[in-house]
Amino acid sequence: MSTPDNPATAAVTTVEVTGPNPYTVTIGHDLAGVITDFAAELHPTQIAIITQPALADYATALAEAAKTRGITPTIMEIPDTESGKTLAVAENCWNELGEKAFGRRDVVIGIGGGAATDLAGFVAASWMRGVRVIQVPTTLLAMVDAAVGGKTGVNTAAGKNLVGAFHEPAAVFIDLDMLATLPEGEIVAGSAEIIKTGFIADPVILQRYETDPAACLRVTDGGYLPELIRRSVAVKASVVGEDLKESGLREILNYGHTFGHAVELNEQFAWRHGNAVAVGMMFIANLSHARGLIDAELVARHANILSSVGLPTSYKPGEFDRLYRGMTRDKKNRDGKIRFVALSKVGECTRITDATKAELEAAYQRISGK
Numbered sequence: 001m002s003t004p005d006n007p008a009t010a011a012v013t014t015v016e017v018t019g020p021n022p023y024t025v026t027i028g029h030d031l032a033g034v035i036t037d038f039a040a041e042l043h044p045t046q047i048a049i050i051t052q053p054a055l056a057d058y059a060t061a062l063a064e065a066a067k068t069r070g071i072t073p074t075i076m077e078i079p080d081t082e083s084g085k086t087l088a089v090a091e092n093c094w095n096e097l098g099e100k101a102f103g104r105r106d107v108v109i110g111i112g113g114g115a116a117t118d119l120a121g122f123v124a125a126s127w128m129r130g131v132r133v134i135q136v137p138t139t140l141l142a143m144v145d146a147a148v149g150g151k152t153g154v155n156t157a158a159g160k161n162l163v164g165a166f167h168e169p170a171a172v173f174i175d176l177d178m179l180a181t182l183p184e185g186e187i188v189a190g191s192a193e194i195i196k197t198g199f200i201a202d203p204v205i206l207q208r209y210e211t212d213p214a215a216c217l218r219v220t221d222g223g224y225l226p227e228l229i230r231r232s233v234a235v236k237a238s239v240v241g242e243d244l245k246e247s248g249l250r251e252i253l254n255y256g257h258t259f260g261h262a263v264e265l266n267e268q269f270a271w272r273h274g275n276a277v278a279v280g281m282m283f284i285a286n287l288s289h290a291r292g293l294i295d296a297e298l299v300a301r302h303a304n305i306l307s308s309v310g311l312p313t314s315y316k317p318g319e320f321d322r323l324y325r326g327m328t329r330d331k332k333n334r335d336g337k338i339r340f341v342a343l344s345k346v347g348e349c350t351r352i353t354d355a356t357k358a359e360l361e362a363a364y365q366r367i368s369g370k
Contacts, residue, residue: 114146121152125167140190189274262326
């Protein structure tokens with residue numbers, strides 16, 4: 001459930017996430033004070049702010065505000081991007097929590113991109129078997145994907161997000177002002193997850209991109225981005241409210257991710273996640289078309305929408321064997337079989353669980369030009 005209907009013109013809009021531990025996603029501008037007020041309402045003695053170097057000023061402002069409410073803050077700075085999402089970084093955070101005598105009533109606040117919110121959630125989930133976490137995503141990708149839904153984790157040499165826990169946040173705050181600080185490449189990459197939710201559940205999202213792609217990258221000046229964020233979060237909230245631990249329905253949120261994660265692993269996580277997911281959607285669209293699940297027009301619609309905002313729709317040739325090995329490690333696999341979320345039409349998902357290696361290679365060749 002979300003309110004109001006037109007967040008582009010509203011000061012604040014909210015999306016309610018139901019399930020075992022309901023919480024609210026608040027979307028608006030200038031939310032720093034709101035975040036601190038909410039943290040104080042949880043009555044912690046301490047807060048640990050886990051954040052990235054570029055957000056030091058924002059973290060410091062929250063820390064100072066916490067002090068005025070009688071809360072002792074600790075700022076833990078972690079490396080940027082996926083290099084901050086490791087067991088070694090998590091251990092450093094746990095050690096500092098131990099030094100501060102961080103207790104079960106205390107609160108972790110994750111501020112940053114998806115890697116930071118994933119790491120903060122994992123630290124909170126594992127410290128004393130679970131303390132509360134407030135997520136403050138600052139990239140578009142984190143706003144519409146990583147920070148909502150309770151998935152936390154770290155990367156290892158074996159693959160992305162294979163070590164982690166389900167740990168729902170106490171709240172999520174999406175401060176749209178943060179988007180003004182991002183380079184265009186981050187907005188473009190984050191758009192892939194929004195487009196994904198359009199294909200699996202909300203065709204209005206796709207219509208916005210087809211109407212005015214440039215407006216879909218803007219918050220102000222008539223931009224569609226606030227509405228798109230709200231719609232995308234609402235899709236994810238609806239899904240995770242019914243299926244927190246990915247026992248069935250939640251798998252649809254992995255559309256494009258099986259091949260996408262293999263690309264990330266092949267690139268040693270140097271690729272932006274959204275770019276990899278975009279290529280992953282093209283891969284599964286081609287595989288689905290070859291299976292007769294969707295027509296060529298829907299494959300072309302994928303390519304047209306993704307390319308309209310600058311997302312990649314192809315991947316370099318000569319990498320299939322490495323990508324195939326990556327797909328065999330995917331956490332959605334069952335009984336040694338690679339599982340793909342596929343479309344039968346816009347808004348309707350199915351699964352492909354019996355694709356042969358030859359079929360997968362043929363789909364790869366269609367997006368690699370060979």
